[in-house]
Every structure is written in structure tokens, then in C-alpha cells.
Amino acid sequence: MLSHVKEGMLAKYESPSNKEFAKELVDPILGPNYRSVMIGVVYDKSAIKPADTPKSLEDILRPEFRGKIAMPDPSQHLTTTQWLGSLHKIVGKESADKFIRTLGGMKPVFSESYVPAVERVVSGESIAAITQIIYAYTYGQRGAAVDYIRTGKMLGDGHYAILSNKAPHPNAGKAFIDFLLGDESMRILSKIGEFVNRKGIHSPLAGADKIQFVPMKEFSINEYSEMQKEFQRMFIP
Secondary structure, eight states: OHHHHHTTOEEOOOOGGGGGBOGGGEETTTEEOOEEEEEEEEEEGGGSOGGGOOOSGGGGGSGGGTTOEEEEOTTTOHHHHHHHHHTHHHHOHHHHHHHHHHHHTTOOEEESSHHHHHHHHHTTSOSEEEEETHHHHHHHHTTOOEEEOOOSEEEEEEEOOOEETTOSSHHHHHHHHHHHHSHHHHHHHHHTTOEEOBTTOOOSSTTGGGOEEEEOOOOOHHHHHHHHHHHHHHHOO
């Protein structure tokens, strides 16, 4: 997204709905971060005694989680690479480095993406998954005994409705952005568990109002490549 901004590929459009989002969430070019996609740990409540409920990321490094953590392969899955590379933003560099090294030795089970990871938890094949925490709500609505670790600060991506400066029908694009950012659309997204950011609308996921969203760090192509090589050495024997 940043490369599109730097290369001047986007048209600036200020929707009337911009004022319905907190000022700190409105980018001067991209407009409002209308929803946040947060990544964390979803776990199987039925497989863990209430007294042993994980309360921090470090808690999944306990012996009983060994070989039972599902996650996308960080040497292949770009967002997981980004998540691990950004952990220092919420736990500090020393703790992040230790967590990643230890996680690599926990023999995690790799999946193609976040949905297959959480489905391993739902099916009982894994105890925990590094995935999008919205799935704690969506799969919970289907009857799965899942919850998520409430870490307070959570890493994720902000999503924006953008307009190309070469759009063939810019007014239609603006009308769509206005609709998407509007109250009706945001409430529809919220009802299915999305973390929308329009004022007064909240995710139905328990504890969502206490989550502090922290945007993941943006990396260059070379940085991603180097991190993935390092994670391959750490995670794949």
C-alpha cells in the first residue's frame, strides 16, 4: 500500500464519512482505516483446564503445546513473516526474539494460511493456532469451543477503501467508498465479527473493546526475503 502512495497511484478523496472515524485512524491519502484485521492466538477451551487458560503469548510455549500449535509457514506466508517480524512492537525486542526462537523449537504444524490453521483447532488436531482472532467469534458462533488470548495490544493490518488516480469512473468509485464507510455497511461488517472503526460500532467478540490495535511494521522486499530465510532455518529442521 505504501508503494502505491509513494508512486502517486492513488487519488485523494475525502468522504463525508471520514469525520465518523477517529482522527488518528484517517490517513491523509488513504482515508480512514475502516477495519482492522488482528492476528493473535486462538485456542481450544475444551483442551485446557480453566486454571491453565493462556493469558500471554509466552503461555503457548509450555510443554503441553509442543507439536500442537498450528500456524502458516513463516518462511512462505508473508503476513505471518510480518507478524513475527513486528512482535517487538508489543512485547519488546528481547522478548520477541526469545518467543520466536522458542516457537521454532515447538514443532508447530504448518498450514497454507490462517483459516486452515484455526480449523485444526476446531477439529481438535491442535490446541492453539496463530491466526486472525475474528475466528474466535465466527467459529464460536458455529458451536466451536474456542477463545483467544487477550494480550491487550495486538498486531494487525488496517484496511482502506482507496481510489485510483486513473479510475475510469471516479464518481462511481467515490459513491462506493461513501457507501462502504457508511453506518449501514459498518454495522453489517461488525455483525459478522469484523473490527470496524467507525465511531460507536464495535465487534461482538468478547473483550474486543479492550484490544489496542498496533499496526504491523512495513518491510521491504529484501527485508521479507531475509526474514523468511532466517525463519526457515529456525522453524524447519
